[in-house]
Amino acid sequence: MITEEIILLLISFPFIIGTFLPLSGGKHWLIRGFDFVRIQSAVILSLTFVLSFLLISDASILVRFIQFALLLSLVTQIKIISPYIILKREKHEHNPDDSEKLTIISVNVLQSNDCYHKLTAMVKDLQPDILLTIESNKAWEEAMEEIEVDYQYNKKVPKENTYGMHFYTKLKAENIKVHYFLTDERPTIEAHLKDRDGKEFVFWGVHPPPPSPTEEVTSKKKDGELLSIAKLIRKSETPSLVIGDFNSVCWSNVSTLFAKTSDLKDARKRRGFFSTFPVKPFFMRFPIDLLYHSEEIKIYHMNTLPEIGSDHLPLYSEFSVNSSVTEKPKPLKEEEKEEIEELIEESEVAEKTED
Structure with missing residues (x-):
């Protein structure tokens, strides 16, 4: 006994x-x-x-x-x-009053992965309106040149430190910026786009550093970067869509705080886990490639796509932009404001200490 x-x-x-x-x-x-x-x-x-x-x-x-x-x-x-957890699957149908449906693929390609053809074939087949690649270096950039004929606008930020990022879109891009919040080693892409009905929205591609024994000992830098992005989104009067490898699960405290700070909705809620990492073993997967959106952006469908040789599965979504103006964001509690500023300050200290 x-x-x-x-x-x-x-x-x-x-x-x-x-x-x-x-x-x-x-x-x-x-x-x-x-x-x-x-x-x-x-x-x-x-x-x-x-x-x-x-x-x-x-x-x-x-x-x-x-x-x-x-x-x-x-x-x-x-x-x-x-x-x-899905108890009853909700229907998210495209109504006649909705704007034209758009599609997006976001994928952490794994810098060392050389199965370029798997992603290019997937893009040619699905023809997404927006494509975001993460961990993409110069080799990936060159491999993706064959799809550029279909993507008039792009932003290429190749890096060899696993934080490269490439953005491609068929939509009209009014302006595309690259932000560096704590260091010039980790880019964040901000793209001001118009859908085919002329409605404006802002796309954000993110990839903060993970807390792990091989990269960052703590989650301070990741938390600070995400909340710095969230504060910028909160100030915007244009609908926003944020996607990328958050290196944070959707139910974590910082993910919840990110949604509150930016006043965005978590697209996964009442839809499912859509776990993306690691690809193998499948039973260890958890959701860290996340998607957040303004109320004015309607998400119809999302799912993971077949593996492309990376340790992440691609994330696919269908959405529409139903207004070019956002409502005034919900007010934050004082303790939430204090926590946000404290986490951003901690991230800045952590970056300076490492330097």
């Missing part, structure tokens, strides 16, 4: 602790990492909870306590990811 209790404790402990650690606000990658695997953790917690009753007949007080902790953790995990 003691052996069963020890085994139960050893299996349960990391998943129980991992449920609540990210809620502490800690920025270290070890803490943030638990936020990424909430779907997988929920499955393991539920299995462990059920098996603890089936396999341990004479439960001690310790076992009952672990079972209670498992249940509490499972409920917490489900509550956090529940906005993305």
Whole structure:
């Protein structure tokens, strides 16, 4: 019996602790990492909870306590990811009053990936109105030249540091800017576009750094970059669409704060997880290639596309722009404003400290 209790404790402990650690606000990658695997953790917690009753007949007080902790953790995990669980699929149909439907593909190509033909074939087949490639270097830029005949407007920011970015569109581009928020090593693309009905909107392509043992020890830089972008969007009176590799799951605190700060909607809510990374093993995937949009932009459909040799799946979406002017953004609470400024300041300090 003691052996069963020890085994139960050893299996349960990391998943129980991992449920609540990210809620502490800690920025270290070890803490943030638990936020990424909430779907997988929920499955393991539920299995462990059920098996603890089936396999341990004479439960001690310790076992009952672990079972209670498992249940509490499972409920917490489900509550956090529940906005993305589909109980009833909503219909998002294109109405006669809606503007023409547009399409977009965003994909982190993985800089070292040389399966260029997979992406070019996909683009030629689907003919998206907008294409964003992330981690694209000079080799990728040259490989994508064969699609440029269909894309009059583009912005190319090739880099060899896994933060290159290329933007292609069939829509009229009034202006395309490249921002560097903390360092000139990581670009963010801002494109002012017009749809075929003449309605204006702003496209943002993002790729902040991930918290990981091989890149950034904490999530400070990522959080600061995302919130700096969100503040710019909040000031805009034009509808915005933001897409890219956020290196943050959609249910994380900073993703939620990004949506509030920018006054944008998370396109995944009530649609599903659409997990994009890693491609293999598939059961470890989580959603970090995200899409946010203004109320005036209507999302009809989104899904992941077949793999192209990268560690990310491409993200595809169909949308329309139904107004060129946004409503006044919802006011932020004082504590939210303070948190935003604090996170941006922390990111600036982190960048300077590294330099």
